[in-house]
Structure formats: C-alpha cells, structure tokens
Amino acid sequence: MACYLTTGKHMSIYTSVLTVLLLLGITAPIALAFGFGGATAARSQIAPLRWFGKAYIAIVRGVPDIAFFLFFVIALDQAVEYLRHKVLCPDWEGPIRQGNDFVVCQAAKMPLGNAPQWVHESYGFGLAVLTFAIVFGAFAANVLFGAMRAVPRAQLETAEAYGMSQHQTFWRILVPQMWVYALPGLSNLWMVLIKATPLLFLLGVEDIVYWARELGGTKTPRFTDYPHGDWRMWYFLALLVFYLLFTRVSEIVLARIMSRLTHGQATAGGEAQRKATA
Amino acid sequence: MSCFQTIQDYGLRAIGIGERLLPREDFTLCHQFTLIGSGMIWNIYFGLLALTLGFFLATALAMGKASSRTLFRKPSEWFIFLFRGSPLFIQFFFAYFLFLNLKSVHPFFEPFTAAWLGALVVLFFNTAAYSAEIFYGALLSIPKGDIEAADAYGLSGWSRFTRVIWPTMLRLAWPGYTNEAIFLFHATALVFFSGFPAWQQRGDALYYASYFADKTFNPFVPYPILAFYFILLTLIVIAVFGFVNKRLNRHLPQNTRQKIRLRPNLIR
Amino acid sequence: MKNLILTTAVLALSAGMVMADGHGKTIRLGTEGAYPPYNFLNDAGEVAGFERELGDELCKRAELTCEWVTNEWDSIIPNLVSGNYDVIIAGMSITDERDEVIDFTQNYTLPDPSAYIATSEDADLTGGVVAAQTNTIQAAFIAEGGATLVEFATPEETIAAVKNGEADAVLADKAFLLPIAEADADLVLLEQEELIGGGIGLGLRESDAELKEKFNAAITTMKEDGSLNELLTKWEIFGQF
The missing domain is CATH 3.40.190.10 (Periplasmic binding protein-like II)
Structure with a gap:
C-alpha cells in the first residue's frame, strides 16, 4: 500500500497539487491587476479606451471559460511567436502560414527549440496563468467597476471640495474605499477560480483531475505492477474533500479580511462593528 | 447544397430530427453555424429548466438557512456548502456514477443516466445552491421596517411571506441572481464535455464545435462561432432579467430604483 | 501552448546528454x-x-x-x-x-483491425447500443451503421459503460482491447472485426x-x-x- 501510494505517478499527483496552488497564487494578483486596468479603462474619459474596457468585460464574460480555453492558448502562443518572428527575423522570406502550418524562424520559437524541458514547462505554465488571468480579469474588472460606482458620490465631491485633482481623488479617496464594496464579489471570484482549476488540462497543465483520472482508470497487469479495477471513484472522492476543505479555509480567511476592511467604513457592516466595540 | 438546405437538414440535428449522419467533408461556415446553433437547443433547455426549477428550491433553501430551527438550517447549510464548494466537473462525475448504481436498484432511475434528465438534476441542484446563497444574503438585508410594517398590518405566516418578505428578497437579490443565470448557461457547456455520454451524436453546442475542430483540425473557426452564440445568449439573458428587474422595482420612486448593476455577488 | 509538462519525459538519447550541438535542435x-x-x-x-x-x-x-x-x-x-x-x-x-x-x-x-468487447458472446452489434470514444474513427463507423452510437470522453468510460450495462459493446482498436479482455473475466472479445483506418x-x-x-x-x-x-x-x- 505504502509502495503504491509513492509510485512516480502518485508523486506527480502530489506535485500537481502544488502546481495548482502555485497557479492560483500567481493568477490571483495578475487577474486583479487586469481587472483594475479593465475597470479603470471602462470608466475612462477617453472614448476609445472606454470602449476597449467595456468590450473586454462584455466579450470575455459572455463566453464560457471552457470555450475560451479551447482555442485561446494556441492563439496566444502563435501571437507571441509571430511578434518575436517579426522582430528577430526581419529578413525571413517564406510565409508564416504554409497551408495549415504555422512556421516561424528557429530564433523566434518560444521557447527555443533546444531549450530543456523545464523551460517548456514553465512557458506552458506561464501561458496558462496568462489565459486564466485574462478570463478572470474580465470578471474582476466587472466587480471593481461596480465597486467604484458604489463609493458614495459625496465622498468624491468632498475630495473635490478640498481641492484635490482628479488623479488625487481617484488614488486617495476612490481606490482605498472601493475595496470594501468589491470584496464580496472578489471573494466569490476567488471561489470560482478555485473551481475552474479542473479545466487546467485544457491549457496543457497536468492538474490534479488529470492525474486522478489517469491513476483511477482501470489498470491491466501487463502495464503496471499494481493492477486494479476502476478506482476513479476513490480518487475523485479525495479531490472532492480537497476542494471542500480548500473552499472552507478560503471562506474563513476571506471573512477575516472582510471584517478588517469594514473597520471604520461608512457602511452598515462598519456601523455594526463600531457599535459592537463601543 | 444551399445554406437553406443545410439548415433544413441539420437545424434540429441536436434533438435527432433531420439528417442522420453529420457532415463529413466540405465543412462550410454554414454547416458549422447551423450545427453549433442546433446544439444550443440543449444549452438553452438545460439552462431554462434548471433555472426555473432551481428558483423554487433556492427560495426554500434560503429560508431554511435563515431559519432558527436547527432541523431546517443544518441541511440547507450543508447542501449549499457541498454544491458551492466543489467543481461542477466532479459533481457531474459523481452524479453519473450514482445514477448508474441506482439504476440497478430500481428501474425508476433508468432515464437518469441520460443527459437530458441526469445532467438537468445536477445543474438544478447546483444553481439552487448558488441562488440560495444569493437569496440568503438578500433575506438578511431586508429592511427591518418592512417586516415590522407587515406585522402591524396583521399579516403573518404565509401571507406575510408572499406579500412582503419574498418580493423584497427578490428585488434585493436580482442583480446577483442575473449573474447566476448567466453562469448557469455557461455551465451547461460542461454537460457533454465531461459528464454525460452523447447518444447518436446528439450533443450541445460545444459537442458540435469540438466535432468540427476535430474534423477540420482548426480550432479558430468553430470555437469563436460557439463564443458568438454564447455572447448572444448572455445578451438575451441580461435583457430579460433587466425587464423583470424593472417590474420588481416599479413601485419605487424613479430616482431610487435600483438599476440592474452587473456586480456579481455570487458567481460560479 | 508549449505543451506540457510531462514531468518526466525528458529523455536524452544514446547520443548522450550532449545538447545536440552538431545537428541543431531537439x-x-x-x-x-x-x-x-x-x-x-x-x-x-x-x-x-x-x-x-x-x-x-x-x-x-x-x-x-x-x-x-x-x-x-x-x-x-x-x-x-x-x-x-x-x-x-x-x-x-x-x-x-x-x-x-x-x-x-x-x-x-x-492496419490494426478494430474489435468489439462485450459482456457476452451474443451482444447485438447491429441493432444494439455500441460505445466508442468521442471523435474517433470507430465512432464515425458506428454512426454510419445500424447500431445506436453512444460516445464517451475517454476510452476508460467506454469500458465502464459495457460493464454496467449502459452499452452492449465497445468498438476500439484490437490491441487496446486485448489486454483488457484478458484481465477481466466478465468481458469477452467478439470474433467480428472491422477494418477501418x-x-x-x-x-x-x-x-x-x-x-x-x-x-x-x-x-x-x-x-x-x-x-x-x-x-x-x-x-x-x-x-x-
């Protein structure tokens, strides 16, 4: 039994747990940054920027994430290589699209053709992070856009009355206050992000669900030292427990942050907190 | 073959009407649009029914979670936690497995292993759990004055619920609920992708999109078509829910009416 | 997508780990x-x-x-x-x-013949339910024939479907089915074979x-x-x- 649980394949599933956690950890701040950019663009004074922000939010949110993942990574990869190709090989003669093939010069390959495996893996991981961040950035943008509008107008007007410039009002008044309005939406987004990780294998990252399927599937004696029947059920049960625990822990942590943020805010929650301590 | 002919042949292919065989060569844009559109029938079917059924269960669950009786509260809390805490992917897997086993116990469960019912049940429970959480949040933020006023008018029990609490709860929850509806429609794409088998090549939009991607080896046409359909669907959902929102808020003075703000309170 | 992470799969061949300087890329x-x-x-x-x-x-x-x-x-x-x-x-x-x-x-x-696997020798291959993996040549083959096609996302699930009675038989490459039939006493490989592909x-x-x-x-x-x-x-x- 102990031997079975420590085969190389099982080691892979343990590593994939770390991979997933790492991905979540990296994606969250990047998605938030995208969201912030998107929301700021969507309420910009400059019309093209505003259109861009709104279109980004509407289009990416309108499409099921799974459909997006199925073609977007390849497109992203080709875009990166296309740009590098244009910069690095200006005197390349052949066409880039040869029939069905997408051909760029060797120097433009990402990563380079002779790069070791771990570089390929990290690059794939990076693309997955970026794709996740773009999708969830759109949702975050939507949340932040709402939150910025939820900050009471009086607060902003007061800032203007104090002679703050628009820039100052934005950074000193609006941004610090919007978080408390954004947090419920953002925490849900985080929950959603956790639950989107089974789709990672579409992006070429072998996640826990991929390994659970691989390990749980029926194994015939010819191809393994540990033949067994269809054990997917048990592996998925373990995954279920993992996800439920992770959700629970996230809920507790987010509740803490919320009570921190509400502190001293002009909202019902802040009022209740003030009364409780008074 | 004209595009009109194609629509006649394949427009209802997803529910088994029309040509028996899927197109196997010369994939035109018309083919792809028609078949993927035909698959949307399933997405709409799952989304609409799960949403309608889930609405009622969600109300019950929200009331249960807000109840002071442990007997009602605990099961509701656990139901909501279980379905909100796990990926839909895994829910589909377990549901299919469960229905298969139940089937051998009693023939009543026979149809549950087919997507049209089995997946519907999962989506129904799933959306009920998510909506219940939204409704619960709204329930807690009903102004105290409203309930006191109802008491003062001598309303109690059922009539207090249907006339005061329920409408107010809906009004408050509506923006969040709109988002849930959008996400439910997106979630329907997972049905044939991971959970349930497709019979006789009748599948949803994603099933046909991946069919074309597989046959043409070019993902850049079918998936954007799929995306186009879903954006369209999302716009329709937003429009319908916006209309309902207007009705829910029609008694309020013009300037305090709550605009439907797509601020996702709860999303999948 | 620079795919993937085969955690393991780095393999340098007999030429040794010398990074292929002579003949270019990997x-x-x-x-x-x-x-x-x-x-x-x-x-x-x-x-x-x-x-x-x-x-x-x-x-x-x-x-x-x-x-x-x-x-x-x-x-x-x-x-x-x-x-x-x-x-x-x-x-x-x-x-x-x-x-x-x-x-x-x-x-x-x-060309590897495709074979059927089923729980009994007399499975109905012409009018019954036959399972195959989604988007394979076998799936296309059944769709054209008289049997009812049911498609699963992975080969694993097709076998499970036969074992639990959802489908009467599975059509897949013979080399894939052979070890499964050997290892599982409930399943038999049928004699009928199809030459596709x-x-x-x-x-x-x-x-x-x-x-x-x-x-x-x-x-x-x-x-x-x-x-x-x-x-x-x-x-x-x-x-x-």
Whole structure:
C-alpha cells in the first residue's frame, strides 16, 4: 500500500497539487491587476479606451471559460511567436502560414527549440496563468467597476471640495474605499477560480483531475505492477474533500479580511462593528 | 447544397430530427453555424429548466438557512456548502456514477443516466445552491421596517411571506441572481464535455464545435462561432432579467430604483 | 501552448546528454500517454509502451536528440501545426482527412483491425447500443451503421459503460482491447472485426519534409533488419512486416 501510494505517478499527483496552488497564487494578483486596468479603462474619459474596457468585460464574460480555453492558448502562443518572428527575423522570406502550418524562424520559437524541458514547462505554465488571468480579469474588472460606482458620490465631491485633482481623488479617496464594496464579489471570484482549476488540462497543465483520472482508470497487469479495477471513484472522492476543505479555509480567511476592511467604513457592516466595540 | 438546405437538414440535428449522419467533408461556415446553433437547443433547455426549477428550491433553501430551527438550517447549510464548494466537473462525475448504481436498484432511475434528465438534476441542484446563497444574503438585508410594517398590518405566516418578505428578497437579490443565470448557461457547456455520454451524436453546442475542430483540425473557426452564440445568449439573458428587474422595482420612486448593476455577488 | 509538462519525459538519447550541438535542435515527440499498449504512462509517470521504444530507436538511428511530451488527444494536431512539438507518435492511423492537414511517414504497423468487447458472446452489434470514444474513427463507423452510437470522453468510460450495462459493446482498436479482455473475466472479445483506418504512422508538419525523410529512412532500416517486428511481437500488436 505504502509502495503504491509513492509510485512516480502518485508523486506527480502530489506535485500537481502544488502546481495548482502555485497557479492560483500567481493568477490571483495578475487577474486583479487586469481587472483594475479593465475597470479603470471602462470608466475612462477617453472614448476609445472606454470602449476597449467595456468590450473586454462584455466579450470575455459572455463566453464560457471552457470555450475560451479551447482555442485561446494556441492563439496566444502563435501571437507571441509571430511578434518575436517579426522582430528577430526581419529578413525571413517564406510565409508564416504554409497551408495549415504555422512556421516561424528557429530564433523566434518560444521557447527555443533546444531549450530543456523545464523551460517548456514553465512557458506552458506561464501561458496558462496568462489565459486564466485574462478570463478572470474580465470578471474582476466587472466587480471593481461596480465597486467604484458604489463609493458614495459625496465622498468624491468632498475630495473635490478640498481641492484635490482628479488623479488625487481617484488614488486617495476612490481606490482605498472601493475595496470594501468589491470584496464580496472578489471573494466569490476567488471561489470560482478555485473551481475552474479542473479545466487546467485544457491549457496543457497536468492538474490534479488529470492525474486522478489517469491513476483511477482501470489498470491491466501487463502495464503496471499494481493492477486494479476502476478506482476513479476513490480518487475523485479525495479531490472532492480537497476542494471542500480548500473552499472552507478560503471562506474563513476571506471573512477575516472582510471584517478588517469594514473597520471604520461608512457602511452598515462598519456601523455594526463600531457599535459592537463601543 | 444551399445554406437553406443545410439548415433544413441539420437545424434540429441536436434533438435527432433531420439528417442522420453529420457532415463529413466540405465543412462550410454554414454547416458549422447551423450545427453549433442546433446544439444550443440543449444549452438553452438545460439552462431554462434548471433555472426555473432551481428558483423554487433556492427560495426554500434560503429560508431554511435563515431559519432558527436547527432541523431546517443544518441541511440547507450543508447542501449549499457541498454544491458551492466543489467543481461542477466532479459533481457531474459523481452524479453519473450514482445514477448508474441506482439504476440497478430500481428501474425508476433508468432515464437518469441520460443527459437530458441526469445532467438537468445536477445543474438544478447546483444553481439552487448558488441562488440560495444569493437569496440568503438578500433575506438578511431586508429592511427591518418592512417586516415590522407587515406585522402591524396583521399579516403573518404565509401571507406575510408572499406579500412582503419574498418580493423584497427578490428585488434585493436580482442583480446577483442575473449573474447566476448567466453562469448557469455557461455551465451547461460542461454537460457533454465531461459528464454525460452523447447518444447518436446528439450533443450541445460545444459537442458540435469540438466535432468540427476535430474534423477540420482548426480550432479558430468553430470555437469563436460557439463564443458568438454564447455572447448572444448572455445578451438575451441580461435583457430579460433587466425587464423583470424593472417590474420588481416599479413601485419605487424613479430616482431610487435600483438599476440592474452587473456586480456579481455570487458567481460560479 | 508549449505543451506540457510531462514531468518526466525528458529523455536524452544514446547520443548522450550532449545538447545536440552538431545537428541543431531537439526533436519533440508528442504523444497522448493514455493508449496502451501503444503509449501509456508507467508507474513512474513516464511515457512507456510500444511507441516509446520505437521512438527512441528511430531517433537513435536518425541521429536526432529527442524528448517526449504528452498532449490531449483532441488538440494533438492543432498543437503540431502550431509548432509546439515536431512529431506526433500517438497510435494515429493514417487517414485521408488527416493527411490533408499533416504529413505522415510510412506506416510502422499494419492496419490494426478494430474489435468489439462485450459482456457476452451474443451482444447485438447491429441493432444494439455500441460505445466508442468521442471523435474517433470507430465512432464515425458506428454512426454510419445500424447500431445506436453512444460516445464517451475517454476510452476508460467506454469500458465502464459495457460493464454496467449502459452499452452492449465497445468498438476500439484490437490491441487496446486485448489486454483488457484478458484481465477481466466478465468481458469477452467478439470474433467480428472491422477494418477501418490504415496503419499507424508518425505525423509531421507538411513543411517539415526533411525530418520526414529522416524518419522514413529510419523506419525502413528497422523494417529491414527485423527489429520492428520484434517490437510488434513484444507488445502483442497485430501484424508483421
């Protein structure tokens, strides 16, 4: 039994747990940054920027994430290589699209053709992070856009009355206050992000669900030292427990942050907190 | 073959009407649009029914979670936690497995292993759990004055619920609920992708999109078509829910009416 | 998508770890890793099977440095043409529609007949329910026949469907079904076989004619000295050259 649980394949599933956690950890701040950019663009004074922000939010949110993942990574990869190709090989003669093939010069390959495996893996991981961040950035943008509008107008007007410039009002008044309005939406987004990780294998990252399927599937004696029947059920049960625990822990942590943020805010929650301590 | 002919042949292919065989060569844009559109029938079917059924269960669950009786509260809390805490992917897997086993116990469960019912049940429970959480949040933020006023008018029990609490709860929850509806429609794409088998090549939009991607080896046409359909669907959902929102808020003075703000309170 | 993370699959061939300075870049071999005996992941999580041994031998003969990557079956061709690996070696039958998009080397197996597996000898193959993996040549074959087709996302689920009675039989490559029928007393391999698809070859980009020739030459030498036949026998794959 102990031997079975420590085969190389099982080691892979343990590593994939770390991979997933790492991905979540990296994606969250990047998605938030995208969201912030998107929301700021969507309420910009400059019309093209505003259109861009709104279109980004509407289009990416309108499409099921799974459909997006199925073609977007390849497109992203080709875009990166296309740009590098244009910069690095200006005197390349052949066409880039040869029939069905997408051909760029060797120097433009990402990563380079002779790069070791771990570089390929990290690059794939990076693309997955970026794709996740773009999708969830759109949702975050939507949340932040709402939150910025939820900050009471009086607060902003007061800032203007104090002679703050628009820039100052934005950074000193609006941004610090919007978080408390954004947090419920953002925490849900985080929950959603956790639950989107089974789709990672579409992006070429072998996640826990991929390994659970691989390990749980029926194994015939010819191809393994540990033949067994269809054990997917048990592996998925373990995954279920993992996800439920992770959700629970996230809920507790987010509740803490919320009570921190509400502190001293002009909202019902802040009022209740003030009364409780008074 | 004209595009009109194609629509006649394949427009209802997803529910088994029309040509028996899927197109196997010369994939035109018309083919792809028609078949993927035909698959949307399933997405709409799952989304609409799960949403309608889930609405009622969600109300019950929200009331249960807000109840002071442990007997009602605990099961509701656990139901909501279980379905909100796990990926839909895994829910589909377990549901299919469960229905298969139940089937051998009693023939009543026979149809549950087919997507049209089995997946519907999962989506129904799933959306009920998510909506219940939204409704619960709204329930807690009903102004105290409203309930006191109802008491003062001598309303109690059922009539207090249907006339005061329920409408107010809906009004408050509506923006969040709109988002849930959008996400439910997106979630329907997972049905044939991971959970349930497709019979006789009748599948949803994603099933046909991946069919074309597989046959043409070019993902850049079918998936954007799929995306186009879903954006369209999302716009329709937003429009319908916006209309309902207007009705829910029609008694309020013009300037305090709550605009439907797509601020996702709860999303999948 | 520079696919994937085969945690393990870095493999430097007999040429040694010397990073192929002489003859350029590393050739990346893309496979699925879920289709025994052709390719699967062994207990250590590494690519193994008939194609692993074949691929390693071919690279040695062609004097190439190769490494292995795994990729989902559904996107295995798009990722090849987009340049994320250079060769598909994944039990892929040579078909006309695939040949329009990519190039194949000569076949390294004879056409493998597809076979049915069922719980009893008298399963109804013409009017009953037959399971197959989504988007395979077998699925297309059943769709055209009289039986009711039911498609599952993975081969694993098709077998499960027969065992629990959802389907009467599964249609899949014989080499894939054989070890399953041997290991499971409830399942029998039916006598009826279908010849669909051609032999299996390596898939390459159409613009990679030079690489294709190298592999073609290597396959020819393996056919001539009988080492290919040895491998086929070892992995119990139908047919000899």
